[in-house]
Amino acid sequence: MGFPSWASVIVALGAATVLAIAGDFIYSKLTRVPFKAAGKHCFITGGSTGLGKSLAVQLVKEGADVCIVARRVSELEAAVEEIKASCLNENQKVIYISADVTNQKDVVRAFDEAKVKMGRNPDFVCACAGASYPKFFLDHTMEDFEKLTTLNYLGQAYVAHQAAQRMRDSNIKDGKIVFVSSLLGMISFAGWATYSPTKYAVRGLADTLRNELKRYNIGVHIFFPGGIESPGFETENLTKPEVTKIIEGANTPQTGAECAKSLMKGLHQGQYMIVTDALSEVLRCVVRGVGPTNNLVLDYILAAIGQPLGSAFALYADYVVKSAKYDK
Template sequence: MKTDGQVAVLTGAGSGIGRALALALARRGCHLALADIKAASLAETAAEAALLGVRVSQHALDVAERTAVAALPAAVLDTHGQVDLLINNAGVALGGLFEQIAEADFDWLMEINFHGLVRMTRAFLPLLRDSPSAASRIVNISSIYGIVAPPGQSAYSAAKFAVRGFSNALRHELQGSKIGVTVVHPGGVATAIARSARLPTGVPDGEIRERLARVERLLRMPPARAAEIIVRGIEGGRDRVIVGADARVAALLERLFPVHYWRVLGRLVPH
C-alpha cells in the first residue's frame, strides 16, 4: 500500500520502535494519530513528526482500558477524517520464570500485549473498511519470541504467539477484501523494553536483573533501521516481516527443528 497522504494510527508511539515508525512514516508523508500511555514521551514523538510536515494528533491511551480504546476511533476521525493503516505496537515485558510470576502480573502483560491489540483491531476495523484508499492494512507487532519460546519468557511468548495466531487467522478471514494483515517479528532491537520490564516479587532482584542485562546486550539493531524494514514491508504488502539477521536465524532453526530448536539456540541466547 502507499503511505503518502494516508492516515496511520500507531500505538506505543512514545519511544523505541514506535517512535521510529512514526518518524519513518512521517518522512513518507503519512499523517499520524499517535497513541501512548506516557503523555510526555508521546508529545516528544508528535513534535518530531510534525516538523516533517504531516498532520499529527496525540492520544494518551492505555490499550488495556476498554472504554478508552472504544472512544479512540471517533477522536481520530474528528482530526483526520479517515484511517488507512493501524499499527498495533504497544507492549510491555515481564521478567522471571513462570513459577516466579504472580498471576496478576501475567494477566497484566496479556491485557496489554494481546488483548489490547485485539480490542484496537476490533475498534478500527470498520474505519479500515471505510477507508477511501484502494488498500488498507493492519500491522501487528509480535516478536521473534512469537516464533521461538525461551525460558524466562513464558508470559511474553504466550502473548506474542497469540498475536501471531490472531494475525494469521484474521488475514485468512479478510482475504478478498481490501484490508491486509501484516505480522512483524523483530529480533534484537535496541529499545528500553528489557530495562523497563516488570519484575516478580519475592525473587532476588539482582538475579533477574542480571538475566535481563544479558538479554539487553543482544538488542543491537537501531530502532530506525527496524522501522525502515517494517515500513518497507507495509508498502510491499507483505504478510510477514522478520526484522534482523538474528530473528531470521532463529526462525529458520525453529522451522528445521520445531521441537528441539532450543538445544541450539540455548547455547547462543543468555537466559
C-alpha cells in the first residue's frame, strides 16, 4: 500500500479546514450574541475606580447611558465627570448611586434609584466590586473569609439576582449580565486562600446562569482579568507573602483601560469566557469545562498545549513553597 500523494494530503487538509471553519461559524451562531452598547442602560458596580470606571468610559464612547455604583460619594462624583467627558452626545445620561453591594437591601435600593433616574431598568449589568488581601491560610481569621466571601461572591450574586429579575419582568431583549472573576478563578497557589475560592464561586454561578437564563434571552458572560492598576492592587501587595510573589514572577498589572478594552472586545464577539492576553487564553482553554468555546478548533489545540504547561507550573509552585524559608 503506497503513501497518499501530496495532492491528496492537500485536498484532505483543505477539506478539514473548510469543515472546521464552517463548524465554528455554525457553533458561533448558536452560542454567541454580540453586544451593542448604543442606547443601552448600563449599570456597573465598583464603578468609581479601576476596571468599573474604565468600562463605563468605553460604554459611553459607544453611546450607552451609564449608572455607576460604589460607596464613596467623592470618588463617584469625580468618576462621573471623567466619564461624561467621553460621551458621544449631550443626550447621554451618566449618573451615580452610593450603595454597598455587601448589603442586599442596599443593592435593591440602588436598582430602584437607577430605574427612577434612567426611566427604565438596566439592559446591561456588570459586577466589578471586589477586593483581595493575600496572606497564608493560617495567618487569616475566619472573619477574613466571611468578609471576602460577602464582597466578592455574595456581592455579585445580589447584583445578578436583581438584574435577572428586572430584565425578566421588563421583558428586556438580549439583556447582559457580566461577572468579574480573575485569573485566580482559574488557577490558584499559596497566598490566595481567601480570594481565589470566591472567584471560583463566581465562575460556578456564571456557568449555572449562562444556561438557566437563556429561557429569558439574558446573556451571561464572565471576565478573568489579571492584576489591574488600582488602589486595591497597591493594598494587596502590602500583605502578599514573598512566596506568592516568587510564584507569580513578574506581575505587571494592566491598566483599567486595557482590561476594559479586552472585556468590550470579548462582549462584541459574544464570548462567554473573556480574558486579556495569550497566556490567559491558553489557561481558559485548559479549564473551560463544558462552557462554550471562543473558537471551536483553536480552543482544543490550545487546551492540548496548555495541559503539560499546567503540570509544569504545579511542580514549580510546589518547589517554591517547599524550598522557601518561613518565620514559623
